[in-house]
Each structure stands twice: as C-alpha cells, then as structure tokens.
Amino acid sequence: MTALNGARVLVTGGAGTIGSTIVDQLLDAGVEHIDVLDNFVRGRMVNLDTAMADGRVSVIDGDIRDAALVHKATTGKTLVFHQAAIRITQCAEEPRLANEVLADGTFNVLEAAAAHGVDKVISASSASVYGLAEIFPTPESHHDHNNDTFYGAAKSFGEGMLRSFHAMYGLDYVALRYFNVYGPRMDVHGLYTEVLVRWMERIADGKPPLIYGDGLQTMDFIFTTDIARANLLAAANDRTEGVYNVASGTETTLLGLAESLLDVMGSDLAVEHGPDRAVNGVTRRLADTGAARNDLGFEARVGLHDGLRALVDWWQPQRDEIAAGRVSVAS
Numbered sequence: 001m002t003a004l005n006g007a008r009v010l011v012t013g014g015a016g017t018i019g020s021t022i023v024d025q026l027l028d029a030g031v032e033h034i035d036v037l038d039n040f041v042r043g044r045m046v047n048l049d050t051a052m053a054d055g056r057v058s059v060i061d062g063d064i065r066d067a068a069l070v071h072k073a074t075t076g077k078t079l080v081f082h083q084a085a086i087r088i089t090q091c092a093e094e095p096r097l098a099n100e101v102l103a104d105g106t107f108n109v110l111e112a113a114a115a116h117g118v119d120k121v122i123s124a125s126s127a128s129v130y131g132l133a134e135i136f137p138t139p140e141s142h143h144d145h146n147n148d149t150f151y152g153a154a155k156s157f158g159e160g161m162l163r164s165f166h167a168m169y170g171l172d173y174v175a176l177r178y179f180n181v182y183g184p185r186m187d188v189h190g191l192y193t194e195v196l197v198r199w200m201e202r203i204a205d206g207k208p209p210l211i212y213g214d215g216l217q218t219m220d221f222i223f224t225t226d227i228a229r230a231n232l233l234a235a236a237n238d239r240t241e242g243v244y245n246v247a248s249g250t251e252t253t254l255l256g257l258a259e260s261l262l263d264v265m266g267s268d269l270a271v272e273h274g275p276d277r278a279v280n281g282v283t284r285r286l287a288d289t290g291a292a293r294n295d296l297g298f299e300a301r302v303g304l305h306d307g308l309r310a311l312v313d314w315w316q317p318q319r320d321e322i323a324a325g326r327v328s329v330a331s
Contacts, residue, residue: 004236005030010077012064012109013084015043017185018124018178021228022081023051029232031056037073038084039063047185064105067112074112079235082109082123088151095150102154110161114169122234125159125175125243127220128152132281136251137288140177140243148281159243166241174234174296176227179247179287183224183307184314188322196308199261200315208269209262213276215255217283220247223302223310233296247287248300257304264308 009026013019014036020043023034036048037060051057062069064084074080084105091098106123113121130138131146144156158175165171188197199209230246252260258271292298302310 004079004232007031007078008076009034009079009081010037010073011035011081011083012037013043013124014038014081015040015045015047015059016083017047017183017187017224018181018227018231019043019081019083020047020051020185021183021224022083022231023048023057025225025228025232026081027051027054027056033058035060035073035077037062037064037070042086042187044185064108065100067108070108071112071115074109074116074118077113077116078119080109080113080118080121081231081235082106082121084109085124088126088128088149091151091154092149098150098154102151103157106158106161110165110171114165114171118171120172120174120235120240121162122231123158123162123173123175125177126152126155127177127179127245127247127285127287129156129159129177132283133285136284136286137249138245138286139288140245140291163241172240174237174239174241175243176230176234176246177243177287178222178227179245179285180219180221181224181227182221183302183311185224186311186315188315188318196257196261196311197315199258200265200312201319203262203265203267203269204316204319206269208272209258210272210274211254211258212274215258215271215273216253217280218251218253218285219257220250220285220287221252221257221304221307222247222300223307226300226302229301230292230296230298233298237296239295242291242295244292244296244298245287245289246292246298247285247289248304249287249289250304251284251286252304260304261308261312264305264312 015038034057129144129152162173
C-alpha cells in the first residue's frame with residue numbers, strides 16, 4: 001500500500017476545481033509536501049487559500065507542456081496526481097492545443113514520473129471515452145469506439161500511455177474516469193462556464209433555468225469532495241494498475257437537475273424550454289461503480305440535493321464579489 005502520510009506530492013492542475021480539493025484532502029492525510037503545478041488559465045489562487053496557509057504547499061506557475069519544468073517539479077516526488085487539462089468545448093475549438101496539452105503534456109508527466117522513480121501516478125480520465133454507451137450502467141470494460149470527441153480520444157490515449165509506461169518502466173498508475181463533476185470552485189469566471197453556474201445566475205436574477213430540448217438526457221453527477229476522495233483512495237490502494245469509473249451511480253435528467261436547483265434556491269419558477277440544439281450526441285450517462293467500490297473502497301457520499309446546496313452556498317459570495325467589482329472576471 002502506498003503511504004500518504006509523509007508523501008511528497010505533485011498535483012498538476014492543482015489550482016483547479018478538483019486539483020485544489022485533492023490538495024486539501026492530501027494535507028488532511030498528512031503528506032509531507034505538495035507542489036502544485038498550474039498555468040492559471042483555469043485554476044485560481046483563491047482555490048488554494050486554505051492550503052497555502054498550511055505551509056506544506058508550494059505553487060509552480062507553469063505548464064505541463066514544458067517538459068524541463070515538469071521534470072524539475074517531479075524530482076523527489078513519491079506520488080503524482082495528474083489533473084491538468086483543458087475543457088471538452090475548447091478541445092473542439094482548438095484541437096491542436098488539445099493535443100499539446102492532453103497528449104504531449106501527459107507524456108511529459110509520465111516520462112518525468114518514470115524517470116524520477118515516482119511510486120504511482122493517479123490520472124484524471126473521463127466518461128467521455130465511452131461516447132454514447134451501449135450498456136447501462138456502463139462498466140469500465142465498455143469499448144471506446146462510440147466516442148467522437150477529441151477530448152474523449154485524448155483521454156483514451158492518455159490511458160493507453162499509462163498502460164504502456166507501466167509495461168515499459170514499471171510505473172504504477174490508476175486512471176479515474178470522472179463522470180459529471182460539480183461543486184464549489186467550479187469556474188464562474190471563464191469563457192466555458194458550466195450550465196449550473198448559468199442557471200444559478202438566471203434564477204438569482206428572477207429568470208427560469210433554460211433547457212434546450214425536453215431535458216430528458218441524463219447524467220451521473222459526482223461531487224468534488226467525492227472525486228478528490230477517490231483520488232486519495234486510488235493512491236493509497238495497493239493496486240499497481242487500473243481504470244475506474246468515479247460517479248454516484250445515480251441517473252439524473254437535466255430537467256430533474258434544474259428542478260432540484262430551483263428547490264435548493266427557494267424559487268418557484270418553472271423551467272423554460274428552448275429549441276433542441278442537438279449539440280451533444282451523448283444523451284445518457286450512468287456508471288457502473290462496482291469496480292471502484294470493490295477494489296478501491298470508494299462510494300459517493302454526497303447526494304445531489306446536499307451537493308447543490310453546498311454549491312449554491314459557495315457561489316453566492318462569488319457572485320456578490322463579482323457584482324461589487326472585487327473579482328476580476330476572465331474573458
């Protein structure tokens with residue numbers, strides 16, 4: 001079993017939504033030191049405010065595309081949590097950048113981890129590898145042939161690189177296929193703002209959440225602290241290789257999500273429907289979570305209502321600060 005207590009850790013993308021939550025939980029687990037590597041395109045220093053006060057966290061302002069920097073940051077580390085990525089929407093708009101970050105950047109991280117004797121890499125993958133699955137709940141053994149997004153293709157390639165580095169160099173790894181992640185520290189400032197943030201804005205302004213189409217497409221939501229806990233369990237587990245779904249195992253329609261958010265925010269507005277834009281061919285998500293439960297001891301703890309309440313409670317001060325002009329909004 002890989003010990004977290006006393007570990008020396010690198011977290012790529014460690015100032016982002018998930019990465020910073022992993023940092024918080026690693027500190028609670030008693031690690032010796034954490035280096036956060038982030039280029040702050042999506043990550044924010046405010047996400048690390050609590051962690052930085054601890055004294056065991058250092059921040060490297062840099063990019064995983066910089067191989068020399070990644071090697072330097074990896075030197076002396078026992079664990080690497082690889083979270084750095086770009087959004088699926090940006091991948092479609094800038095596929096060359098996506099390749100540089102998700103493929104070349106991941107190669108840099110794995111090359112450095114193998115070269116410097118890292119015990120294990122925990123890497124963020126995605127349910128996007130499945131595309132529109134044919135089996136529900138969807139097991140990890142499901143093929144990736146239905147995916148047609150560059151993001152999903154890059155994540156599949158990332159998993160392939162992990163297998164190869166394990167075979168070639170003995171680099172231990174666990175890849176975690178995140179499903180629909182939400183929670184505090186979501187990006188309320190960037191160009192690619194999540195639908196939940198847009199809905200909260202509308203509801204707070206007295207406008208109904210807007211859904212294009214009937215809203216019957218489904219997702220499998222997983223809260224940020226649960227995602228982070230899955231990463232720590234994967235690191236501490238004695239598995240030397242593996243790929244696992246990380247999800248709640250509960251199917252929620254987009255319409256049901258909007259109605260739950262209205263309830264949490266105390267609004268009696270009705271959901272507004274617009275014309276179906278058919279921009280996403282994945283109309284259903286539901287994970288088989290048995291492998292993560294059996295192998296890693298992971299089960300989601302935060303239900304959707306409680307998770308949405310925590311998200312709203314975190315978001316409201318963010319919105320107030322933006323309105324007061326105290327927070328710079330990324331263009």
